[in-house]
Amino acid sequence: MISARTTRRSVSAAITTVLAVTLGAGALSVPATAAPPPAAVAAEAGTQAAPVAYPTDAYRFAAAGKTGFLTQERGTTGPVLKWTRFADGSTTVIDAPVADSTGSDVIMTGQGQSTSRSLVVKLHDMADGGRTVTIDLRPLNGVYVKAVSRDTVLAQMTQPDGSVELRLVTRTGDTVTQRKVEGLPPGATSIVSGSPRDGSVLLSYALRSETSWRREFAVVDLAAAKVVSTHETDAYFTSWSSLSATHLVWSEEGGKVYTVDRATGVETVTDFDLYEGESMAVGLLGSWSMYGTPGTLEGDGTGDSRPLVPFTAKSLTSGETVKLVDYVTQVETGPDNTLFVRGGTVEHGDGLYRISLGADGKPAAELVASTGKPVQLLYLGAQIPHTFDLTSPIPLKWKLSRENVDVDLKITHRGTGKSFAKRLHIYSESAGSPYWYRDGFFGIRWQEIAAESQMGKDAEVGTYDWSFTAHPQNGVGPAVEASGSFTAAKGVSSPHDLNWNGTPDLLARDAEGVLWRADTTYDATKKTLVASTNERGRVGGGWQVYDRIETIGGIGAGAADFVARDRSGVLWLYDVTGNGYGASFSARKQIGGGWNTYTRITGGSDLNGDGRADMVATDKAGVLWLYKNTGNLSAPFAKRQKIGNGGWGVYNQITATGNIGGAAAGDLVARDKAGVLWLYLGKGDGTFAARKQIGGGWNAYTDTIGIGDANNDGRPDLFAYGPGNTGYFYAGTGNYRSPFAGRVSSPVLTGGPAYNHVS
Numbered sequence: 001m002i003s004a005r006t007t008r009r010s011v012s013a014a015i016t017t018v019l020a021v022t023l024g025a026g027a028l029s030v031p032a033t034a035a036p037p038p039a040a041v042a043a044e045a046g047t048q049a050a051p052v053a054y055p056t057d058a059y060r061f062a063a064a065g066k067t068g069f070l071t072q073e074r075g076t077t078g079p080v081l082k083w084t085r086f087a088d089g090s091t092t093v094i095d096a097p098v099a100d101s102t103g104s105d106v107i108m109t110g111q112g113q114s115t116s117r118s119l120v121v122k123l124h125d126m127a128d129g130g131r132t133v134t135i136d137l138r139p140l141n142g143v144y145v146k147a148v149s150r151d152t153v154l155a156q157m158t159q160p161d162g163s164v165e166l167r168l169v170t171r172t173g174d175t176v177t178q179r180k181v182e183g184l185p186p187g188a189t190s191i192v193s194g195s196p197r198d199g200s201v202l203l204s205y206a207l208r209s210e211t212s213w214r215r216e217f218a219v220v221d222l223a224a225a226k227v228v229s230t231h232e233t234d235a236y237f238t239s240w241s242s243l244s245a246t247h248l249v250w251s252e253e254g255g256k257v258y259t260v261d262r263a264t265g266v267e268t269v270t271d272f273d274l275y276e277g278e279s280m281a282v283g284l285l286g287s288w289s290m291y292g293t294p295g296t297l298e299g300d301g302t303g304d305s306r307p308l309v310p311f312t313a314k315s316l317t318s319g320e321t322v323k324l325v326d327y328v329t330q331v332e333t334g335p336d337n338t339l340f341v342r343g344g345t346v347e348h349g350d351g352l353y354r355i356s357l358g359a360d361g362k363p364a365a366e367l368v369a370s371t372g373k374p375v376q377l378l379y380l381g382a383q384i385p386h387t388f389d390l391t392s393p394i395p396l397k398w399k400l401s402r403e404n405v406d407v408d409l410k411i412t413h414r415g416t417g418k419s420f421a422k423r424l425h426i427y428s429e430s431a432g433s434p435y436w437y438r439d440g441f442f443g444i445r446w447q448e449i450a451a452e453s454q455m456g457k458d459a460e461v462g463t464y465d466w467s468f469t470a471h472p473q474n475g476v477g478p479a480v481e482a483s484g485s486f487t488a489a490k491g492v493s494s495p496h497d498l499n500w501n502g503t504p505d506l507l508a509r510d511a512e513g514v515l516w517r518a519d520t521t522y523d524a525t526k527k528t529l530v531a532s533t534n535e536r537g538r539v540g541g542g543w544q545v546y547d548r549i550e551t552i553g554g555i556g557a558g559a560a561d562f563v564a565r566d567r568s569g570v571l572w573l574y575d576v577t578g579n580g581y582g583a584s585f586s587a588r589k590q591i592g593g594g595w596n597t598y599t600r601i602t603g604g605s606d607l608n609g610d611g612r613a614d615m616v617a618t619d620k621a622g623v624l625w626l627y628k629n630t631g632n633l634s635a636p637f638a639k640r641q642k643i644g645n646g647g648w649g650v651y652n653q654i655t656a657t658g659n660i661g662g663a664a665a666g667d668l669v670a671r672d673k674a675g676v677l678w679l680y681l682g683k684g685d686g687t688f689a690a691r692k693q694i695g696g697g698w699n700a701y702t703d704t705i706g707i708g709d710a711n712n713d714g715r716p717d718l719f720a721y722g723p724g725n726t727g728y729f730y731a732g733t734g735n736y737r738s739p740f741a742g743r744v745s746s747p748v749l750t751g752g753p754a755y756n757h758v759s
Contacts, residue, residue, distance in 0.1 A: 052089035054351045054369035055082060061330045061352060063101030064340040067127045069352060069369065070099060070107055081109065083126050086368060092130065096122070100147060103195030103333035108147035118144055125150045135171050140178065142169065146193035148201060148222055154181070156191050164189050166203075168225055181220055183227030188216075194241055195333035199223055202243040204250075206236070217250060219243060219262070231260055231267075239279035240331065242339075246287050247316060251280040259289050259316060272309065281311065283331050283339045285355065288313045288363050290339070292328040297344055297375060299404030299474055303427030307475025311341060313355075313363040324365040325353055326375060326476045341365065344375040346477045377401055377472050379482040381524045383441060385502055386714035389492040390446050390459050391557065393580030394502035396466070397443035398482065399524070403428055404473040407435075407442060413455060414463040414485070420453035438533050439521065445580070461489050493554035493613055495604050495658055495708035495716070500559040500578025503532060504707040506719065506748065507551060507562060508755040513544030516755075517583060520748050522711045528729040528744040529710055529719060536752065539585065546572075551705075551759050552603025553613025556631040559583065562759065563603070563615070569596030575633055591636065598625075599649070604706050605656035605666025609684045616656065616668065622649030626686045643687050651678075657706035658716030661736035663689070669706075669718075669739075675699030681736055694739060701728075703758040721758040725750045 058071035068085040081094040096109035098118060105127035110118020121144050123133045133151045137144060142155035145166065152170040155178075159165060166181040166188075188205040195201070203218045215238050217231040231248060241250035248260040255274030260267050272280055274293070283290040292311030311328035314321045328343040334354065344350035351370035358364050383397040396411075405426050412419040424435040426442045435442045450457045467483035498505040498517060506518040517539050521532040543549070546564040555561050559578030565571050572588040595601070595617075603615035612629035615637060619625065624644025627637040648654075651670040661667050664684035670691070671677050677698040680688035698704070701720040710717045715732035718740060722728075727749050730740040749755060 052084060052086060052369050054371045055084065055091075056371050056373075058082070061332065061340070061342040062099050063103075063107050064332055064334050064352070064354075065103075065105030065107075065126065066335050067105050069340065070094075070101070072099065083107070083130075084369065092126070094124065094130075100144075101195050101332050102147045102149070103197060104335045106147065106150045108144075108153070110144065116143055116145075121147070121153060123147055123150055123153070133171050135169055135176065137169070140167075140169065140176075142167070145191050146195070146201060148193075148196045154191075154193055154201070156189075163187075164191070166191055166220075168222065179225045181225050181227065184218065185216065185230065193220075194243065196222060197243060197333060197337075198245050200228075200243065202241055202248060203227075204238055204241060212236070217241065217248065219248070229262065233258070240282045242282060242284040242331075242333065244284040244286050244337075247284055247289065249282045249284050249289050251282050251291075253277055253279055255280055257282055257289075257291050261316070280309070281328050281331050283333075283341075283355070285313070285337055285339060285357055285363050287316045288322075288357070289316055290314075290324065290331075290355070290363070292325075294328055294330070295474060296329055297327060297350060297373075297474075297476060298402045299427075301403070301427055301429030301432075303404070303425055303429070303433065303473065305406065305425075305473040307473075311343060320362075322362055322364075324355055324363060327474065340368075344373075344476075346376045349374050374401065376477040377405065377470060377480045379470070379480050380440065381712075382482075382484055382486075383443075383502060383522070383712055384486045385492075386487070386709050386712060387492055388446075388464075388486050388488045389494075389557070390450075390461065390488050390490050392492070392494075392502075393445060393447075393500055393578070394497075395437065395443035395445045395580070396486075397437055397441045397502065398468070399440045400442065400470055400480070401440065402472075403436060403440070403442075405442070405470040406473055407468050407470045409444065409466070409468040411449060411453075411464055411466045413460050414465055416460055418454040418460075420449045420455060422452065459488070463487055491557035491611075493557055493611070494560045494578070495553045495613055496551055496560050496706070497708065498551075498560050498562075498576050498578055499581065499583040501580050504529070504710050504719075505551075505560070505583070506705065506707070507539070507549055507759050508536075508721075508749055509543050509549065509757040510753040510755055512541070512753075514541045515539040515543040515549070516752070518748055520707075520710070524711070526744070527711075527731070529707070529717075529727075529746045529748050531748050537582075548601055549757055549759050550601050550603055550615075552615050553606075553629070555629060555633055555636045556612070560604075563591065563601070564588070565595050565601065567596075569593055571595040573633070573636055589633070600651065600654045602654050602656040602668070602706075604708070605658050605668065605682065607666050607682050607684075608686045609665050613656075614666070614686075616643070616654070618644075618648040618651070618654060620649070622646045624648045628686070641686060653704060655704045655706050655718070657718060657732075657739075658708060660706075660716050660718075660732045660734070660739045662734040663736065667739075669694065669704070671698045671704070673699075679736060679739055692736060702756075705759055719746065719748075721749060721755070723754075725752070725754055 057073045060072040063070040073080045083092045098110045100108040100115045112118035119138045120136045125131045142157045145154040147153045157165045167178045169178045190206040192204045193201045213236045218227045219229045235252040251257045255272035257270045281294040290313045293309045310323045311325045325343040330342040332340045334340045339355040341353045348367045350373040353365040354368045378401040380399040407424040410421045427433045465485045471479045496504040503521045508516045516536045518536040519532040523530045548565040551562040559576045570593045571591040575586040577584045598617040600618045604613045607614045615627040625640045626643045653671040661681045663681045665682035668680040676696045677694040678691040701722045703721045705719045707719045715734040717732045718730040720728045727746040728743040729746045
């Protein structure tokens with residue numbers, strides 16, 4: 001198989017038939033706040049278990065034989081070649097930067113930048129334990145063209161007069177022999193060969209005429225070492241090609257596919273009307289020609305909405321067509337009259353497929369290695385704050401399994417019936433679609449909804465219903481529909497969101513006194529908090545002057561703010577402005593002195609039901625004090641109010657969590673010196689009900705942070721940080737008897753320096 005790199009997505013168009021035979025194209029409500037569980041996703045997508053796993057890090061499928069297949073991955077120092085066995089999925093890493101296929105278990109590897117620049121080649125028989133034969137082409141003044149058996153390669157030799165010969169070079173033991181391939185037209189150069197099939201190979205080479213270059217094809221009988229037929233083209237560049245005992249097929253730029261009947265010489269061309277530089281992927285099994293527009297499932301990021309032509313087989317004798325896979329990325333010749341296709345089907349998912357002729361003589365595709373990735377477009381949940389602020393820059397966001405979609409979105413206010421509808425064209429290349437938020441999310445900001453709909457800038461608060469239909473731009477798989485609702489308000493304070501993008505942030509100080517802001521997001525598949533694409537950002541140095549830093553929610557509406565206490569007992573306010581992308585920090589403002597009388601400080605829970613997050617502190621006598629949020633940056637807190645008469649000194653950590661218990665107002669959790677965590681349910685007047693034990697072992701953590709509603713289920717969650725840069729996510733349940741689900745490891749703060757304070 002002579003093949004080229006994967007081109008952009010292509011489409012079927014009007015099919016033009018030339019000469020005798022027509023090839024033709026052939027007949028060819030999820031909850032708003034939760035993602036479907038992985039098992040449901042797999043069942044819904046129709047993925048099937050394959051005998052072996054296809055390496056998910058592989059960016060190239062290189063070869064396949066009877067016993068296994070070869071892939072190429074990116075390593076730390078260069079490409080990594082890996083042979084995976086069909087029998088048990090075991091792998092062998094091959095130390096070489098480049099490789100080539102023979103259509104069998106024999107693979108070629110070289111040490112050059114490409115196969116043609118590898119002057120010393122190794123032939124590995126993977127069915128024979130990787131037995132190697134090394135052929136050095138340097139003494140022969142040759143360059144590699146194609147490996148054709150376990151001990152023989154085709155090589156292009158340059159003669160002293162500058163002419164080119166094609167030779168079969170064989171190594172047997174220490175002896176190297178060579179045979180000239182007869183019948184190659186004079187002047188042929190830049191020779192490329194497909195993999196052997198039935199004792200022959202299909203060559204492509206360049207020929208110069210008086211005014212230009214063009215390419216020709218030649219069929220070479222390897223046993224006889226001679227050209228048995230040649231076939232002219234009008235193009236200089238040809239990409240994919242294949243041969244069988246009865247036919248030849250190749251494709252040219254612009255979407256033309258040529259087939260030749262080897263017995264009669266009758267040539268047929270089918271034009272799929274692609275862009276310049278694009279070609280169809282082709283293959284042959286007997287008298288079945290195969291074609292499809294090459295492209296990845298995720299597309300190329302440009303938003304090209306031309307549907308892919310599925311990889312389809314067409315009988316060159318009867319005209320019957322059979323769809324094999326829904327999309328194709330690469331095609332390689334296999335042994336015993338087979339092809340191997342890297343691609344996918346809606347029914348069985350993404351992976352490596354073997355194409356072979358069945359007992360009925362028709363080609364069929366079998367999944368032989370699976371990535372586990374579904375091909376069908378899937379809805380994976382919404383990312384909408386439980387109470388959405390109509391004045392905020394936070395977008396309404398939804399997650400899909402891939403980006404290359406066009407979304408018909410509708411949002412309706414339930415009370416008034418006013419609505420907004422728009423088609424969102426999603427793509428990521430360059431600046432990307434304004435509706436693409438990466439990590440599988442698309443979305444839209446309320447400012448655009450208000451400007452382009454009946455709702456206007458003075459949109460009503462209350463319940464909104466949303467629905468959408470997402471159409472795959474490449475036509476792979478059916479459209480997906482989803483619907484849900486959300487509650488809207490105005491001027492809502494963000495409990496732990498510093499950049500005001502709808503997801504929690506963490507502040508972490510390292511041993512050098514540098515403060516970092518970690519932007520996070522919730523991964524519904526892993527069910528934990530993960531780093532967003534923004535990852536962590538450096539706030540600045542010198543933060544070791546503070547012995548306490550606490551995120552306290554917004555003073556008034558908007559992004560979350562935080563306070564810091566210096567070692568002399570002065571408390572400072574940092575007003576944070578978020579714009580949906582980043583966070584800016586205003587110069588600190590002094591709140592007042594004497595705060596070193598407090599042993600613990602926490603904020604973020606609305607304790608009195610006024611919609612603003614308050615702050616509480618315990619003094620050295622064990623008394624608990626409430627500082628109500630005024631919403632005024634000049635005087636952010638009202639005069640303190642005693643809400644606990646003593647006994648709070650038994651706790652070495654208190655954390656404001658928001659309303660995790662499902663009662664009237666925000667709550668607190670407190671850890672005693674034995675590591676037991678206790679829940680204090682807020683009554684709504686700044687006081688708490690009697691404590692309830694949550695559980696023990698919480699002394700394993702240095703910091704526990706009430707991060708707000710990270711998973712968008714309407715219940716605040718908790719993040720815990722411990723030694724060794726370990727982090728854990730605790731989803732809130734809304735049940736005071738058991739306020740947190742089991743912990744799930746979180747990678748948010750891993751990989752960097754250790755932190756001595758996280759809030």
